[in-house]
Amino acid sequence: MAKLNGDMELSNNGELLEAQAQVWNHTFSFIHSMSISCAIDLGIPDIIHRHGTPMSLSQLVDTLPINKAKSHCIHRLMRLLVHSKFFVKHDTSDKPDDEEARYWLTPAGHLLLRNNPMAVAPLVQFITDPVNAKAGHYMREWLVGEHHESAFEVAHGKTFWEHFGNCDSRLGNLFNESMSRDTRLVMYVLLKDYKQVFEGVGLLVDVGGGVGTTTKAILDVFPAMKCIVLDLPQVVAGLEGTHNLTFVGGDMFDNIPRSDAILLKWILHDWDDESCVRILKKCKEAISERGKVIIIDAVLGHKGKGDNNKIIQEAQLLFDMVMMTYLTGKERSEREWAKLFTDAGFTKYKISPVLGARSVIEVYP
Missing domain, CATH: 1.10.10.10 (Winged helix-like DNA-binding domain superfamily/Winged helix DNA-binding domain)
Incomplete structure (x- = not known):
């Protein structure tokens, strides 16, 4: 019988050595x-x-x-x-x-191939870059401090968005590329396995839709639909639309164009609860009583059919720590999502765990 600190007993020495190896594995991960x-x-x-x-x-x-x-x-x-x-x-x-x-x-x-349109390689390179890796070393300092919104800001003196929006175009471009490729992967799966989420939608607004990767994929399947991509003016400047795709420069905290449905893909996990409620209230103002908000984000504890639960759960928990380290957001449980929807004035929602570590959440007025 092995003892730790004189108070915790292990059944055998093998258990003690396995515990040591577990610490090693996470230390060197x-x-x-x-x-x-x-x-x-x-x-x-x-x-x-x-x-x-x-x-x-x-x-x-x-x-x-x-x-x-x-x-x-x-x-x-x-x-x-x-x-x-x-x-x-x-x-x-x-x-x-x-x-x-x-x-x-x-x-x-x-998914590590450079020319794979759905590759995760740009995200790997972005996260492992010394600029981003540095933020992890300031987690303790951020937790005990008072004024910074994230460990990233402690490390660099700027918020995540300030740094990559104004200071580091190389990593900013890598971040944008990683998001674009993730969108291709997500939309490939979604439009194959759960395209009914967009059925009956005449006008869709993609909030934070960047260069329109998501909406172009949707329009390929639903050519009669009309789409608006809303993003910051500097993001959509110079982008040309088509007969059924329009780019609009604006701020989701100020105004969202009226539509039948609003799409928020991997947007709300970037923000704290107060900010999410503000965004959702703007969404509610923009849709009719028969409209809906479509959210693509993680729901902690939910996993898709046939998925490896351990891999999915670990991905969700790690992304939650990424949000804490770099931004003000978090990954949320169903209970936390439900509170956001209630606080924003919505009455019902539906969760479909069809995207592995992420789910599709349909929210109704």
């Missing part, structure tokens, strides 16, 4: 994200994909733009990425480090 980022920067997923068939370690090493004196380290990088299920390894012998072991991409690995 940043190595996972850094290894993924390194693989993207080196072009490993793209090189293997272009090869067309599982690629041997020796072939991969010969192709990589690295110092060849360090080529013996590539199998160690790949070993972790295979363990993390970004690649699968086909062994050709009984030797675990055989140089002729061949690597191929898993579904997660395909």
Whole structure:
């Protein structure tokens, strides 16, 4: 019987050692994200994909733009990425480090391809950049302090939006690209599995819709619909609409154009409760009694059919900490969402967990 601090007993020494390994795994978990980022920067997923068939370690090493004196380290990088299920390894012998072991991409690995329109690679590069990684080191200072709205602001002296809107165009562009590719992935799934959410909508306003990636995908399926993209003037400046797509510069806190339905994709989790209620009240003013607000966001505890619950739950909890570290928002439980809707004057809602870590929430006056 092992004891910890003289008061907690463990059933055996194995449990003690497993507890130590658990702490190690979480302490060094940043190595996972850094290894993924390194693989993207080196072009490993793209090189293997272009090869067309599982690629041997020796072939991969010969192709990589690295110092060849360090080529013996590539199998160690790949070993972790295979363990993390970004690649699968086909062994050709009984030797675990055989140089002729061949690597191929898993579904997660395909999301690291630079030219994949639904790739998560830009988000990986954005989050692992030193500018963003620095914010995590100021979490304690932010928690004990009084005046800053986030750990990011403590680290950089500016809010997240101020920094990337005015100071760092490179990372700002990377952020915008990551959001655009996420939109393509989400809309691909949504319009395949739950397109009825848009049926009967004559005019849709996409709040914070950027360059119109979401609305263009919707119009491909519902060409008779009309869409308005509302975003800040500097975001939509110079963008040209079509006969059924209009770009409008404005602020969602001030005014939202009248419509049959309003779409808020990954918007409300950026904001605190008070701000969300303000946005939702503007939405309620803009729709008729038969209208609705369509929200795409996480609902803590909800998971889609066939999903791995552990992976989904961890993604939700990690994103909640991201919101706390960089912004003023959070991921919300159904109870927290319900309170926002009630405070904004809505009477009913429907949650459809059809998007993995996120759900579609339809809110009615």
